[in-house]
Amino acid sequence: MTRPLAGIRVVDLTMVWAGPMGTRLLGDYGAEVIKVESPRQWDLLRALGLIPRDVPRWYNRSAYFNHNNRNKYAISLDLAHPLGRETVLALCAKSDVLVENYRSDVMDNLGLSYEVVRAVNPDIIYVSMPGHGKTGPEKDYVAYGSNVEQLAGLVSISGYEDGEPMKTGFSYGDPMAATALVGAVAMALRKRRLTGAGCYVELAQRENLTMFVGEHLVGYSLTGELPRPMGNRHPHHAPHNVYRCAGEDRWVAIACESDEQFRALCQVMRRPDLAEDPRFATATARKQHEHALDPEIEAWTRQRGHHEAMHLLQRAGVPAGAVLTTPELVADPHLRATGAWVAHTHPDAGTWEMEAPPWVLSRTPGHIRLPAPGFAEHNDYVFRELLGLDDARIAELYRAGVAADVPDESLHR
Structure with a gap:
């Protein structure tokens, strides 16, 4: 061809x-x-x-x-x-x-x-x-x-x-x-x-x-504020981080961009109370209190394998991805299928x-x-x-x- x-x-x-x-x-x-x-x-x-x-x-x-x-x-x-x-x-x-x-x-x-x-x-x-x-x-x-x-x-x-x-x-x-x-x-x-x-x-x-890094250059030229490192977090969205899972050095990334995704995350975690908590009820509040929110999420991910957590969340419409090692990447069933x-x-x-x-x-x-x-x-x-x-x-x-x-x-x- x-x-x-x-x-x-x-x-x-x-x-x-x-x-x-x-x-x-x-x-x-x-x-x-x-x-x-x-x-x-x-x-x-x-x-x-x-x-x-x-x-x-x-x-x-x-x-x-x-x-x-x-x-x-x-x-x-x-x-x-x-x-x-x-x-x-x-x-x-x-x-x-x-x-x-x-x-x-x-x-x-x-x-x-x-x-x-x-x-x-x-x-x-x-x-x-x-x-x-x-x-x-x-x-x-x-x-x-x-x-x-x-x-x-x-x-x-x-x-x-x-x-x-x-x-x-x-x-x-x-x-x-x-x-x-x-x-x-x-x-x-x-x-x-x-x-x-x-x-x-x-x-x-x-x-x-x-x-x-163009958005940071433009942002500095507009506001004069220096961009700062924030680890795996996001400047606006929360929760947005990498969370420890069961097993040795196993992690899952979770990135919620909307109230709907956060409520779905809470449902999967069987923690609907988090969605009603004033600290986490809105995007602005979640970002302000993400240091309190992350341990609540990690308490759930620690009980599950990183693949398990990813699939449970993705099926509920929550953006999530297992952090894969090289052997896991080579064996990944999705990549094999494609x-x-x-x-x-x-x-x-x-x-x-x-x-x-x-x-x-x-x-x-x-x-x-x-x-x-x-x-x-x-x-x-x-x-x-x-x-x-x-x-x-x-x-x-x-x-x-x-x-x-x-x-x-x-x-x-």
């Missing part, structure tokens, strides 16, 4: 998470994504994880790498070498999109700026994903998802009341930038179809994540389950058709079939160390 991005070729110069996840999503929906790694500076995700270095082709076994690089081809090219630069430009001439997430000055230093690439392919869509953008006083600063959270203002509003700032449990800026990449490429492709012209897209990860997990086999890493493409299109669904590539696995396909290089030229690339079939492992042992 035809996929939405079938026929679109992407040159993927990204590493770690934000860029690779974004290009993976493009691959999930049909784009031919070609990942380019240097024999000496290869994607460091290949080295993350408890992978014994004495296992053959250990650099192809990382769960982190394999998760973010499915549905891609892979070649090795040292872009700092003139032959590598020349070869990747030849690939750009036959491609639709280039994506890079290096520091702001790297592509210019390599002689691969937008102007240079556009000279060989005026129609190309060139996407840069620098952490701090391409201009401004901090453009050359190094950025990772963890410190982007702080710079975007997210951490300052996260955490418990009267507590210290708290970051998310992972580098939240990366997947947000990855998702934004898909939208940016889709818009640029549509523009090209309408106008015939390619374009340059700058997707600064710090600015992108700042959009997710086909959210797909078993996949990798020639080096074995068989595992991973999430299916996230957006379900009725006529052109996404599909996992390729496992994450082994290092330089598709050199022959790209060099010979796509670029038409002869044996002598390919041998020259290998002889000069521009291309290789195995990576230089000296920096990762």
Whole structure:
């Protein structure tokens, strides 16, 4: 079945998470994504994880790498070498999109700026994903998802009341930038179809994540009041929190937005008296007295499993969700029923389950058709079939160390 991005070729110069996840999503929906790694500076995700270095082709076994690089081809090219630069430009001439997430000055230093690439392919869509953008006083600063959270203002509003700032449990800026990449490429492709012209897209990860705290920025500009951390509570609604359940470290989230939902909660708890209590009878009163209300609710949730509490409340129309651990998430019957997990086999890493493409299109669904590539696995396909290089030229690339079939492992042992 035809996929939405079938026929679109992407040159993927990204590493770690934000860029690779974004290009993976493009691959999930049909784009031919070609990942380019240097024999000496290869994607460091290949080295993350408890992978014994004495296992053959250990650099192809990382769960982190394999998760973010499915549905891609892979070649090795040292872009700092003139032959590598020349070869990747030849690939750009036959491609639709280039994506890079290096520091702001790297592509210019390599002689691969937008102007240079556009000279060989005026129609190309060139996407840069620098952490701090391409201009401004901090453009050359190094950025990772963890410190982007702080710079975007997210951490300052996260955490418990009267507590210290708290970051998310992972580098939240990366997947947000990855998702934004898909939208940016889709818009640029549509523009090209309408106008015939390619374009340059700058997707600064710090600015992108700042959009997710936009209501707090607007609120401060209007009132001058600083937003404050409030844990799992809501600025207006109550009850709105996470409540301990039976068992070890088991929790359920409950979020009532109306009087009707609160009355339904009280009925399920067999505590109709709470709905009549003046402290809890209205939304305003509940918010004012939520510190007294939460223990009443938790006295009920503590007697029940988190799944049990969720189902009892949801059947009564009360928004509630069990806080799932990773094993519970993988075994979740709803996700199983909707086909959210797909078993996949990798020639080096074995068989595992991973999430299916996230957006379900009725006529052109996404599909996992390729496992994450082994290092330089598709050199022959790209060099010979796509670029038409002869044996002598390919041998020259290998002889000069521009291309290789195995990576230089000296920096990762």
